[in-house]
Amino acid sequence: MVKARLIYVCSSCGGTSSKWLGRCPSCSEWNTLVEEKCSGERRKGLVVLSGKGRPVPISELKGSNEARITTGIGEVDRVLGGGIVHGSAILIGGEPGIGKSTLLLQVASNLAELGNRVLYVTGEESARQIRIRAERLGFLPDTLFVYPETCIERVLEASSELKPSIIIIDSIQTVFTETVESAPGSVSQVRESAAVLIANSRSGDVPLFLVGHVTKDGSLAGPRVLEHMVDTVLYFEGEQSHQFRVLRAVKNRYGSSMELGVFEMKDSGLMEVEDPSMVFLADRPVGSSGSAITSSIEGTRSLLVEIQALVSPTPFGVPRRTVVGVDYNRVLLLCAVLEKRVGIELAGSDIYIKVAGGLKLDEPAVDLAVVAAMVSNHLDKAIEAKTAVFGEVGLAGEIRAVSGAASRLKEAKRLGFTRVVMPKDNLKEIKGIKGVEAIGVSLLGDAVDSFFAL
Ligand SMILES: Nc1ncnc2c1ncn2[C@@H]1O[C@H](COP(=O)(O)OP(=O)(O)OP(=O)(O)O)[C@@H](O)[C@H]1O
Ligand SMILES: [Mg+2]
Ligand SMILES: [Zn+2]
Structure with a gap:
């Protein structure tokens, strides 16, 4: 010893x-x-993969003709890139109480109702708590097996007996493998447990879902290597006080990592939101200054979202800038461009920016809407109600072309917008679209005028 x-x-x-x-x-x-x-x-991670295979010509390997497993929840399938790939490992992270267990229990029940055997390992809640949740969600399929256990070796034993077609571990921070001495949740324990589980699911071609906790700053708890080990990393986000939840892929070996699914948390569980644009615009304050609508592309679809700004004189000291939902540094940059290129004085003002509905936007095409919201509130003039705005803003005050202009414009039109302020360089892509006036701008100064003019 x-x-x-x-x-x-x-x-x-x-x-x-x-x-x-x-x-x-x-x-x-x-x-x-x-x-x-x-x-x-110390055992090296993923050692379990070795010793079983041999080099095989790539042409003899199983390919993509093997269908993906559909979860029965459209939004989840979309975020995964069209369903679950056999033998893949999916990590889903999110803040406490956001609904990770609820989502996975719904996925589990759907899969079970489609005739798959599902093994749901719970290290956090008792089997009874899971049953109570399932009752509330309204299903108790016979092929969904709940297993309250934290020892990986026993989970693998149960799995080889049960031969499930999908395994869910809730959560990776609560399980442990006997080969590592440190406590559950510690770095080496999380890493080794995950390695063993992933190797098991690869060799058996069984998909694996791992629930992961997040730290205070919002990143997944445990070693970064965990994110490298799995095939897909999903984040489940939203504000606790809001009923909306967004499932976002941040890494996906089998699909786009930009994809986004929108849900609403109800008593009976998470409901898919069919028309997210409609939902995000529902509570929009029409006619008040500091609100701008942008058409943002998230994955394969466009979404209309509202960006809100509050610009008010700093009572004393250093001005505050508080930003929720878009990149903080981008907002500072946009303020600097506004001051220098358009001559709008913001240095003595507190600035608050927020994306309505708890969404996080990180594409440059939302720049122009952030500027529009700030200018609108600064001048205390509402942006024309049926006007949407998109475009990237450069340091020279130029409005740069963005991808997917046609799809953005169509989404705006579908929701009843009649004017869109957009990059001039994108105008040639949208020639065929009728019924909405596209105003092409190439300089921030001109754009600012067109937010308000009729
Ligand atoms: N009886 C209920 N009626 C309606 N909504 C409920 C009910 N019970 C729980 N919820 C919702 O479900 C959420 C908790 O979901 P869930 O337990 O799936 O979260 P979680 O992400 O797994 O949390 P944890 O990290 O603690 O495991 C609550 O925040 C609440 O919004
Ligand atoms: Mg949970
Ligand atoms: Zn380090």
Whole structure:
């Protein structure tokens, strides 16, 4: 028996050090090293994959003609890139109470009702709690097996007996493998448990869902390597107080990582939102200043969303800038461009920017709408009610072309908008679209005038 000794493991990159350091020597992150027990030789991750295969010509391998497994929930299938790929590992992260277990229980029940055997391993809740949730959601399929267990070895045993066609682990932070001594939730435990589970699902061609906790700053708890090990990383987001939830792919080996699914949290579970644009615009304050509508492309579809701004004189001291839903630094950059190129004085103002509905937008095409909302509130003039806005803003104050102009314009038209302020360079792509006036702008100064003019 080798004597256990202490090592320090980085919770961000998984690197190790024999003594505690303020900064990780591998990834240079601050304050990420945590103490862990380690007994002698460490097994390398994914070692379980070795020893079984041999080199095979690529033409003899199974290909994409094997159909994906549909979850029965359209929005989930879309985010996964058209359904679950056999043998793939999917990590789903989200804040406490956002609805991860609810979503996966719905996926599990749907799959079970379609005749698949599903193994739902719960390390957080008792089997009874899962049953109560399932009753509330309105289904109790016979082929859905709930297993309250945290030991990976026993889960694998159960899995080889039950031969499920899908395995769900809720959550990866609560399970442990006997081969690692440290506590569940620790870096090496999470990494090794995940490695064993993933290797098992690869070799058996069984898809695997892992629920992951997130840290205070919103990134997945546990080692970054976890994100590399799985095939797909999904985030389940939303504001607790809002009933809307957004499922977003941040990494996907089998589909676009820009895709987005929208749900509404109800008593009876998560409902798919058929027309997200309609929902995001529902509570829009028409006729008040500081609100701009943009047409944003998320994955394969366009969405109309409202961007709100509040610009008010700073009472004292340094002006505040608070940004929710778009990139903070981009907003600062847009403020600088507005000051320098259009001559709108913002240095003495507090600025608050928010994307309505709890969405997060990270494409540059929303720039122009952020500017529109700020200018509108600054001048205290409402943007014309049937006008939508999109375009990237450059440092020279130029409006740059964006991708998918036609699809953005069509979405705006579908929701009853009659005017769209957009990059001039995109006008040639939208010639065929009738019934909506497209105003092409190439300079921020001109754009600002057209937000209000009729
Ligand atoms: N009886 C109920 N009626 C309506 N909504 C409920 C009810 N019970 C729970 N919910 C909703 O479900 C949410 C909790 O969902 P769930 O347990 O799936 O979250 P989770 O992401 O798995 O959380 P955790 O990280 O704690 O496991 C609650 O925040 C609430 O919105
Ligand atoms: Mg849960
Ligand atoms: Zn590190």
